[in-house]
Amino acid sequence: MSKFNEKTVKSDVIFEGKVITLQVDEVELPNGKLAKREIVRHPGAVAVIAITPENRMIMVRQFRKPLEKTILEIPAGKLEKGEEPLVCAERELIEETGYRAEEMKFVSSFYTSPGFANEIIHIYEASGLESGDAQPDQDEFVDLVEVTLEQAFEYIQSGDIIDAKTIFAIYYWENTLLKR
Amino acid sequence: MSKFNEKTVKSDVIFEGKVITLQVDEVELPNGKLAKREIVRHPGAVAVIAITPENRMIMVRQFRKPLEKTILEIPAGKLEKGEEPLVCAERELIEETGYRAEEMKFVSSFYTSPGFANEIIHIYEASGLESGDAQPDQDEFVDLVEVTLEQAFEYIQSGDIIDAKTIFAIYYWENTLLKR
Numbered sequence: 125m126s127k128f129n130e131k132t133v134k135s136d137v138i139f140e141g142k143v144i145t146l147q148v149d150e151v152e153l154p155n156g157k158l159a160k161r162e163i164v165r166h167p168g169a170v171a172v173i174a175i176t177p178e179n180r181m182i183m184v185r186q187f188r189k190p191l192e193k194t195i196l197e198i199p200a201g202k203l204e205k206g207e208e209p210l211v212c213a214e215r216e217l218i219e220e221t222g223y224r225a226e227e228m229k230f231v232s233s234f235y236t237s238p239g240f241a242n243e244i245i246h247i248y249e250a251s252g253l254e255s256g257d258a259q260p261d262q263d264e265f266v267d268l269v270e271v272t273l274e275q276a277f278e279y280i281q282s283g284d285i286i287d288a289k290t291i292f293a294i295y296y297w298e299n300t301l302l303k304r
Numbered sequence: 305m306s307k308f309n310e311k312t313v314k315s316d317v318i319f320e321g322k323v324i325t326l327q328v329d330e331v332e333l334p335n336g337k338l339a340k341r342e343i344v345r346h347p348g349a350v351a352v353i354a355i356t357p358e359n360r361m362i363m364v365r366q367f368r369k370p371l372e373k374t375i376l377e378i379p380a381g382k383l384e385k386g387e388e389p390l391v392c393a394e395r396e397l398i399e400e401t402g403y404r405a406e407e408m409k410f411v412s413s414f415y416t417s418p419g420f421a422n423e424i425i426h427i428y429e430a431s432g433l434e435s436g437d438a439q440p441d442q443d444e445f446v447d448l449v450e451v452t453l454e455q456a457f458e459y460i461q462s463g464d465i466i467d468a469k470t471i472f473a474i475y476y477w478e479n480t481l482l483k484r
Contacts, residue, residue, distance in 0.1 A: 128367035128374055128445045138319050139326055141342040144420055146319055146326050151369060159443045161369040162321040164344055166420070187308035188418040189331060189341040194308055195418060202419075232460075235467045236416040237423055238368040238375060239382075240324055240346070245468075263339045265308045280412075287415045288425075288468040292475075299479045 128154055130161070143167075143202065144241075166243035170213040171200035171289045173231065173296060174223060174250040180270035181297060182253075183290070184220050187265065196269060196279055197290045200245070209246040217250055219259045221268050226252025231296065236288060245289050249301070273298060308334055310341070323347075323382065324421075346423035350393040351380035351469045353411065353476060354403060354430040360450035361477060362433075363470070364400050367445065376449060376459055377470045380425070389426040397430055399439045401448050406432025411476065416468060425469050429481070453478060 130151035139146040145165040153159055174182040187194045201216035203209065213228050231247040260266055271279065276294045279285040285294070310331035319326040325345040333339055354362040367374045381396035383389065393408050411427040440446055451459065456474045459465040465474070 128365075128447075130367055130369050139342075141328065142340065143342050144344070146344075148321065149369060153443060154445050157443070160322065162319075162323050163370045164324070164326075164421075165370075166417075169419070185308075187310055188415075189310050189329060190343045190345075190420060190422040191415060191418055197418070200419075232471065233466070234471050235368075235371060237346075237421065238371055238377070238467045239349070239380075240344075240370060240423075241417065241421070242370040243417055243420075263333060263337070265334050267308075286413070287418045288472070291412065291414050292468070292472060295472075295475055295479065299475065 130154075130159075133158060162240055164241040164243070166202075166241055167205070168203045168209070168244045168246070169200055170203065170209050170216060170246045170248060171198050171293070172213050172217045172225075172228075172248050172250050173198060173293045173301075174217060174221075174225065174253055175297065175301060176253060176270060178270075180272055181276060181293070182221050182223060183269045183271055184266040185269050186267075195287065196271070196285050197287055198293045200289060210248065213246070213248040213250070218256070219261065220264075220266050222256040222258040223250070224254045224256060225250035226254070232292075234292075247289065247292065273302070310334075310339075313338060342420055344421040344423070346382075346421055347385070348383045348389070348424045348426070349380055350383065350389050350396060350426045350428060351378050351473070352393050352397045352405075352408075352428050352430050353378060353473045353481075354397060354401075354405065354433060355477065355481060356433060356450060358450075360452055361456060361473070362397075362401050362403060363449045363451055364446040365449050366447070375467065376451070376465050377467055378473045380469060390428065393426070393428040393430070398436070399441065400444075400446050402436040402438040403430070404434045404436060405430035406434070412472075414472075427469065427472065453482070
């Protein structure tokens, strides 16, 4: 599937931040014309679907500056340099929620915004949960929230749950986990 | 849900492109410390779930420069300035695939990457489809592909389908549309 390839003619890094890098590439289109592509480079991330023995999904409430809004999400975080996604999933679950998982199973990976970013999220399913103390990063302010499936759908309705990975997780819970 | 708010102390626009704007905000954290937030502003987008009378999902194959890869996605596109998402959904479906929809029903909206971007995607379900000629933008090279549910899951396995909105669409097809 390569007939539409866009050959890079020039690539300029505009900004290198702590989280993302922005570059603008000049590309040659299949018709020979030139075009610009604005590209955000991201280290990738993991997110964790974790259901307690009481059949509640573990979520975190946190303020998201790009949305100017506090929302509920499944535990997630960026990959550190060279970090395996599985290791990152175990780490983020403990840091954000205090829960340790006996088992961490890969579910799916997806790109969030293929039009302008290379961010990929690897989703894991945690089981054999044991609660403990959260260990958030110094600049991270998160509340642990445990929600039933019914509450999860109410939070989707109210807009408190409104991001791709968390909505995916809730449908996965309803359509896969609860049907096992 | 506002106790974690981050007050903006300073906001610098680093880059204004055709598609995205990058800004870096300095914020005051709940503990009084300062931190930087790298934020990508995006106009928002729509995506369309469209199933033909032959029970195939309408998809487009296109090269995505941020991934350096050609992938299969549901028809989608950015909102133009002031454009209603519903109007954008109708427009993008025609432009990318040639299909016109008799009815366009809102399904869901979600943020793709709340950690660093404000991109929101509005998902619509098209019905009463009538085929026609595609009218792609000048710089847009897309192939129309129609896939069965079985093929869709094979494409997820092979990595040809690998973005959040399209995976959402396939699960929605399986778990909602096919159960009506």
